[in-house]
Structures are given as C-alpha cells and as structure tokens.
Amino acid sequence: MLTTANFLQYTQWSGIATLIFAALTFLAFILKWGIRFRLVGTTGFMLVVTAGLFGLSIVPLSRTVIPGAARYTLVYDNGSTQAVIATSPQITPTQLEATLRQAASNLFSYGRSGTLEDDKLTVRARTIIHQETGISVPVYLGEAKRSLISHQNSPVIVKIYTDNFAKLPKHNA
Numbered sequence: 001m002l003t004t005a006n007f008l009q010y011t012q013w014s015g016i017a018t019l020i021f022a023a024l025t026f027l028a029f030i031l032k033w034g035i036r037f038r039l040v041g042t043t044g045f046m047l048v049v050t051a052g053l054f055g056l057s058i059v060p061l062s063r064t065v066i067p068g069a070a071r072y073t074l075v076y077d078n079g080s081t082q083a084v085i086a087t088s089p090q091i092t093p094t095q096l097e098a099t100l101r102q103a104a105s106n107l108f109s110y111g112r113s114g115t116l117e118d119d120k121l122t123v124r125a126r127t128i129i130h131q132e133t134g135i136s137v138p139v140y141l142g143e144a145k146r147s148l149i150s151h152q153n154s155p156v157i158v159k160i161y162t163d164n165f166a167k168l169p170k171h172n173a
Contacts, residue, residue, distance in 0.1 A: 007057035014053050018046040064105035068098040081118050083107050089127045089168050097158050100144035104156045112148050120145045139164050
C-alpha cells in the first residue's frame with residue numbers, strides 16, 4: 001500500500017516536472033512557438049496533479065488494525081462528536097472492547113470539531129436483536145471516548161455495558 005512518504009516523493013517529482021513545463025511555457029511564449037497554449041494547459045494540469053499528490057502526502061491513508069477486533073459497520077456519524085457502529089449479536093465483551101478501540105481510532109479526523117462542553121469523540125456500539133417475528137430492538141453494548149483535540153497520546157476510554165450482554169441471544173458455538 002502506498003504511504004504518505006511515497007506520495008511526498010511523488011509530489012517532489014511532480015513539482016519538478018511542473019517547473020520544467022512552466023519554463024517551457026515561458027520559453028514558448030518568448031519564441032512564439034505554435035504549441036505555447038497547449039503548454040499552458042499542460043502546466044495547469046501538472047499544477048493540479050502536484051496539489052493532489054501533496055494533499056495525499058499529508059493525510060494518512062492507513063487504518064488502525066487492533067488484534068481481536070470484530071467487523072463493524074458505521075451506521076451513524078454526525079461528523080462532529082458522535083458515531084454509532086453496528087456489530088454482530090454474537091460479539092464477546094473482549095472483542096467489543098477491541099472493536100471500539102479500532103473504530104475510535106479509525107473515525108478520528110482533524111476535521112471533526114468538538115464543543116466547549118464536549119471535546120470528545122463518542123463511538124457507541126449497538127446490535128439488533130429480534131425478540132419476536134417483525135420486532136427488532138437495538139441494544140447498545142458499549143462506548144468509547146477519545147479526545148478530539150490530540151491524536152497522539154490520547155487515551156481511548158472504553159465502557160462496556162455488561163448488563164446489555166445478558167439480553168443477547170445465546171448461540172451454539
């Protein structure tokens with residue numbers, strides 16, 4: 001997988017190519033070459049490519065993988081301080097803790113904004129149980145909170161709702 005360091009190197013090479021095309025364009029206008037307007041377009045395109053590569057060199061593309069985490073689906077995200085993930089009803093408390101830590105890490109973004117009252121990202125985990133035919137009930141199994149202010153050295157506080165695990169259907173392993 002490509003890393004941000006790879007994209008930074010590609011940005012440097014693309015920047016050099018952009019400067020070469022800009023110099024050629026300048027030379028083409030001075031010497032009144034017939035392709036001077038095509039070179040303007042090529043230089044503009046190279047500027048866009050360089051800016052895109054630079055953007056990819058800033059933002060990390062990798063996701064956190066925590067051993068023991070189960071698969072989850074993001075079902076709600078307000079883009080600020082709250083998110084809800086859905087898990088399988090067969091999840092264990094140990095798997096849920098790892099899953100919540102992974103989701104809190106993966107959903108963190110510098111674009112999220114907290115408020116003065118709430119500067120933490122809260123990720124809640126829920127599952128759906130079917131008590132009767134046609135009746136589905138969401139059951140919240142736990143939540144994870146992490147700071148929106150700093151990504152580094154920010155502890156993830158996980159809270160498991162053990163009483164809600166008793167509501168889950170027992171399955172045969």
